[in-house]
Amino acid sequence: MKINNFDVTMGYPEPWCMPRLFTPDIASFYEGYYANKGVKIIKGTVAVGFDSDANGDVSAVKLKDGRVLDADIVVVGVGGKPLTTLFKGQLEEEKGGIKVIKD
Numbered sequence: 001m002k003i004n005n006f007d008v009t010m011g012y013p014e015p016w017c018m019p020r021l022f023t024p025d026i027a028s029f030y031e032g033y034y035a036n037k038g039v040k041i042i043k044g045t046v047a048v049g050f051d052s053d054a055n056g057d058v059s060a061v062k063l064k065d066g067r068v069l070d071a072d073i074v075v076v077g078v079g080g081k082p083l084t085t086l087f088k089g090q091l092e093e094e095k096g097g098i099k100v101i102k103d
Helices: 024-036
Strands: 009-012 040-043 047-052 058-063 068-070
Touching (some): 024 040
Parallel strands (some): 009 040
Antiparallel strands (some): 058 068
16 A cells, blocks of 8 residues: 555454454455555564664564564554453353443
């Protein structure tokens, strides 16, 4: 994706985008959508560090699989998972979380 003259790379540790929410087919649709706009997609690895220049500005992203990606800007999204084991057998669970019913 060339927006403001930036090449964009999106990465995530799972085998497809947002597996807790998307089926492989739905994820494939979105991955194709972004790939068609020029976004490079990297699956199955995570960022483990960053390199910076003398000013402290990010210059690269280090991936767990050993690759290093040149970077000018990094946007990090860290997902969280609820700790539902505290409520085992007490509340109804759904999709890795606690089911909430709205009245």
